[in-house]
Amino acid sequence: MADESNTGPVAAAVAADAEVKAPTAKKKRSRPPQKAAAEPAQQKAPAAKPRRYSDQERNGKLKPVETQVSEGNTLKNAIQSAGISEQTHYHWKGAAKPVGKKDAKSTKPVPASDELADLVELEEENQKLRKRLAEKLRGENAELRKRLGLD
Structure with missing residues (x-):
């Protein structure tokens, strides 16, 4: 039988594994080269300037929405028929309320x-x-x- 106390080759293998597993510094990646300037044919058209509505135009669009909803139409359909988004409707509606409160305080x-x-x-x-x-x-x-x- 073999001598179990003899760990010579096993100890050498464990020591070799420890050397292999030693942390190595990570390689730094270089950045990819910059693309050439965009070709003139592929340039995007400049974004259109956002439409700004006056207070009268806002009220002119909000009133029909309210009347349509009171007549039984859904809010979503009423907003679409007014030609504005839901987010715009709620934004305008929220902006209109504080104005009324300021008037009440000024009395x-x-x-x-x-x-x-x-x-x-x-x-x-x-x-x-x-x-x-x-x-x-x-x-x-x-x-x-x-x-x-x-x-």
Whole structure:
């Protein structure tokens, strides 16, 4: 039998593998050569200057979209018929809202007594409307019960 304590050739192979596995510096790649200047026939036409709409034109395109949507048309179809993109529509719509808020802030402040009187008036109107709605719903409910034969 062979002597198992003799590791001479194995130890030499392990040492040789360690030398082979030693990290080597990576080669640096050179950049590819620059292409020659583009040929005149392949040059792209200059980009068209973006269209700028005035506030009147924007409102002129937004109003028909709102009316079409209120008539039951889908928002996407209404925007397409106006000739603008959805992103443009939302951008214009968002830009139009803060203008209205600025106008509301520029109005004169209302005296506290007028605010209180308006609040009381609104509360009374609210109560009347709630009562009217409750009566209407009770009537509809009674009619449905009659139709279904639940009474």
